[in-house]
Amino acid sequence: MEGLERIEVDTARGRERVPPGQYLVGDRWPILTYGQTPEVDLSVWSFSMDGLVENPVRLSWEDWQELPEVEVRADMHCVTSWSKLDNLWRGVPAKALLDLAKPKPEARFFSAFCEGGYTTNLPVEELYEPDVLFATHHNGEPLSAGHGFPMRLVIPRLYAWKSAKWLRGIEFLPEDRPGFWERNGYHAYGDPWREQRYSFSF
Numbered sequence: 001m002e003g004l005e006r007i008e009v010d011t012a013r014g015r016e017r018v019p020p021g022q023y024l025v026g027d028r029w030p031i032l033t034y035g036q037t038p039e040v041d042l043s044v045w046s047f048s049m050d051g052l053v054e055n056p057v058r059l060s061w062e063d064w065q066e067l068p069e070v071e072v073r074a075d076m077h078c079v080t081s082w083s084k085l086d087n088l089w090r091g092v093p094a095k096a097l098l099d100l101a102k103p104k105p106e107a108r109f110f111s112a113f114c115e116g117g118y119t120t121n122l123p124v125e126e127l128y129e130p131d132v133l134f135a136t137h138h139n140g141e142p143l144s145a146g147h148g149f150p151m152r153l154v155i156p157r158l159y160a161w162k163s164a165k166w167l168r169g170i171e172f173l174p175e176d177r178p179g180f181w182e183r184n185g186y187h188a189y190g191d192p193w194r195e196q197r198y199s200f201s202f
Contacts, residue, residue: 004090009074009131011156012193017075019192022083029084029138031146034180038115038166040150047134047151049097051172052107057100061150064136067092072131074156076163077192089154091135094127097170107172111179112153115166120179121188122155122162124172131156134167159190159197 011017018024042061049057059067072089103124110127113119126132135154136143143149148165155162161181182188187196 004069004071006071006073007130009072009156011075011077011131013157015193017085018083019077019195021195022077022081022192025082025084029147030078030080030082032078032080033146033165034118035116037145039145040115040166042150045150045168047167048169049101049172050169051110052104052174053172054102054104055100057097064092064151068096069093070133072133072135072154072156074131074154076156076160079159079161079186079190079197087156088139089133089135090137090140091133091151091154093130094132094134095130097134098127101170101172103172106174109173109176111171111173111177112164112167113169113171114164115168118164118166118180119177120162120164121177121182122158123176126155126158127170129155129157157191159187159192161186162190 045061047059070093075085076087077083107124110124111119111121132155134151136151151167152165153163153167185199190196
């Protein structure tokens with residue numbers, strides 16, 4: 001889109017661009033989902049930010065269209081070992097929503113929750129990185145149902161399971177709360193360059 005701010009991200013941060021143990025998928029974009037792909041009705045869809053915040057937020061899809069957008073070009077790395085380079089995401093920067101909700105100082109972690117009960121967790125500071133956004137588009141097209149329509153969290157520098165699909169909200173917490181895959185043996189953080197795939201990783 002003309003006039004849209006674009007952020008070019010060095011996801012590798014000076015390291016090898018493709019993390020250890022990964023292979024490139026080229027133009028393909030594999031769909032990996034636990035459970036059913038939800039059918040989302042935008043007329044009743046909503047997004048919330050609550051928990052330890054000064055200003056709880058609840059937005060309809062119409063409200064969402066009024067928020068500022070950016071484009072972020074970044075690589076994507078899946079814990080199952082594939083990597084897809086130069087993805088162009090479009091959506092609302094996480095910082096814009098943080099400014100609305102105003103997390104309290106005691107909010108040290110967050111839980112992202114999605115359609116179907118899926119959750120994932122990270123420290124709150126991850127949301128303040130400039131490359132983190134709530135994406136509605138990938139490479140110029142709206143997200144497909146299999147990739148998270150209408151919106152997914154995108155945290156490019158971590159394994160893709162942290163970029164939760166079908167996102168419905170963020171809860172701010174005083175302590176860490178492991179999400180679905182974290183409770184089932186995946187690493188709490190998920191840095192691809194340290195191969196933090198599983199909970200026994202360093």
